[in-house]
Amino acid sequence: MSDPAEGLRAFQKQIERVYLERDRARGWERTFVWFAEEVGELARALHRTDEENLKEEFADVAAWLVTLASIRGIDLGEAAAKYTDGCPRCHGTPCRCPEK
Amino acid sequence: MSDPAEGLRAFQKQIERVYLERDRARGWERTFVWFAEEVGELARALHRTDEENLKEEFADVAAWLVTLASIRGIDLGEAAAKYTDGCPRCHGTPCRCPEK
Numbered sequence: 086m087s088d089p090a091e092g093l094r095a096f097q098k099q100i101e102r103v104y105l106e107r108d109r110a111r112g113w114e115r116t117f118v119w120f121a122e123e124v125g126e127l128a129r130a131l132h133r134t135d136e137e138n139l140k141e142e143f144a145d146v147a148a149w150l151v152t153l154a155s156i157r158g159i160d161l162g163e164a165a166a167k168y169t170d171g172c173p174r175c176h177g178t179p180c181r182c183p184e185k
Numbered sequence: 186m187s188d189p190a191e192g193l194r195a196f197q198k199q200i201e202r203v204y205l206e207r208d209r210a211r212g213w214e215r216t217f218v219w220f221a222e223e224v225g226e227l228a229r230a231l232h233r234t235d236e237e238n239l240k241e242e243f244a245d246v247a248a249w250l251v252t253l254a255s256i257r258g259i260d261l262g263e264a265a266a267k268y269t270d271g272c273p274r275c276h277g278t279p280c281r282c283p284e285k
Contacts, residue, residue, distance in 0.1 A: 088195065089195045090196070091195075092196050093196040095189045096196075099268060102271075102278050102279065103272050104279065117231065121224075124224060139257060140263065141264070143250070143253075143254045144267055147250060147261065150243070150246055150250065159243050164243050167244055168196075168203060168244065172204075179202065179204065180203050
């Protein structure tokens, strides 16, 4: 099993190879709009029973999220390190925070 | 560099260890509301200049997205494999699809 934070970085790097040049030229504002559209498609897929489509929409939201992070210069591997040792608030695995 | 799809799965597994039991008990509908709240926090962070906060919000959206996938039984590693060989539409790295 690879390191979770490093794993997220690997996914981000792959999406960068495929999309970053174009996404960066578009800018983060319009890229956020694409991301939001995909979130809407995910919401619709969650209401349905087409598992293949649901899987696709989760992947698409993940891809738009990481490309948005790349445009803004955020290393998601570094960002995700906050979850490496359990819940960042209570430090538990599983989380033992009181439900908000 | 780890495999991008396997990397995303590793991140998902870590979030499952920390949060899945509680998130599953809450159900996907209310978990989606938490996810949407985090997307709003990300939008706010994108407008600001606090890089540390921006990093946190990207990580939080990623965490809520993957826990939502787990509740619905979606393996994000499998889902993300659609991006492993470049753009799923034009198969290019980089993507050469005409901009929509």
